[in-house]
Amino acid sequence: MNQIHVSAALITRNGRLLVARRAAGSQEGSWELPGGKVEDGESPRDALRREILEELGCKVGAMWLYDTVEYDYPDFHLTMDCFVCSMPPDEEPSRNPAIHSELRWIAREELADIEWLPADLQLAQGLAYYWDEAFSDQLL
Numbered sequence: 220m221n222q223i224h225v226s227a228a229l230i231t232r233n234g235r236l237l238v239a240r241r242a243a244g245s246q247e248g249s250w251e252l253p254g255g256k257v258e259d260g261e262s263p264r265d266a267l268r269r270e271i272l273e274e275l276g277c278k279v280g281a282m283w284l285y286d287t288v289e290y291d292y293p294d295f296h297l298t299m300d301c302f303v304c305s306m307p308p309d310e311e312p313s314r315n316p317a318i319h320s321e322l323r324w325i326a327r328e329e330l331a332d333i334e335w336l337p338a339d340l341q342l343a344q345g346l347a348y349y350w351d352e353a354f355s356d357q358l359l
Contacts, residue, residue: 220291220294220295220296221294221295221296222295222296222298223256223295223296223297223298224256224257224263224297224298224299224300225254225255225256225257225266225297225298225299225300226254226255226257226263226264226266226267226270226299226300226301226302227251227252227253227254227267227299227300227301227302227339227342228252228253228254228267228271228279228282228301228302228304229252229285229301229302229303229304229346229353229354230253230271230279230304230305230306230312231303231354232306232324233324234326234327234354235324235325235326236324236325236326236327236330236346237252237253237312237322237323237324238250238251238252238253238322238323238324238325238333239251239252239253239274239314239318239319239321239322239323240319240320240321240322240323241318241319241320241336242316242317242318242319242320243317243318246336247320248320248334249334249335249336250333250334250335250336250339251335251336251339252301252339252342253270253271253274253275253312253319254266254267254270254271254274254299255270255273255274256270257300263284263300263302264282264302267279267282267300267302267304271304271312273315274315274318274319275312275313275314275315275322276312276313276315277306277310277311277312277313278306278307278310279304279305279306279310280304280305280306280307281304281305282302282303282304282305283302283303284300284301284302285301285302285303285353286301286342286345287299287300287301288301288338288339288341288342290337290338290341292337292338297338299338299339299342301342303353303354327347327350330343330344330346330347331343331344331347
């Protein structure tokens, strides 16, 4: 089975989490955390910084590893390193229409209201419980 390693960003602002809706592919319309594939020789942190700049046109600041999700899709195994990230106040994410059809800032109580990608669903369910701890200002 193919192995895919990705990094994903848990970016919050004003008590809300940034989520992105897939614009194309077999999982078009499903919601995910922004991020992408870790390239050969690249650290998960460096990959996430690169992917956020490519996908959202902005930079992230401090980051810490929140969780690593392992998930078996029918044709590949996914390892997803999920980082809580800060975003400098002068940075504003913008949608790349080739990658995402929509960006949305959601509140904790909205985590269960969107159709997550299967691998992201597990993380979102846990995040609903650990929201305050995950996004404590003291950690960033």
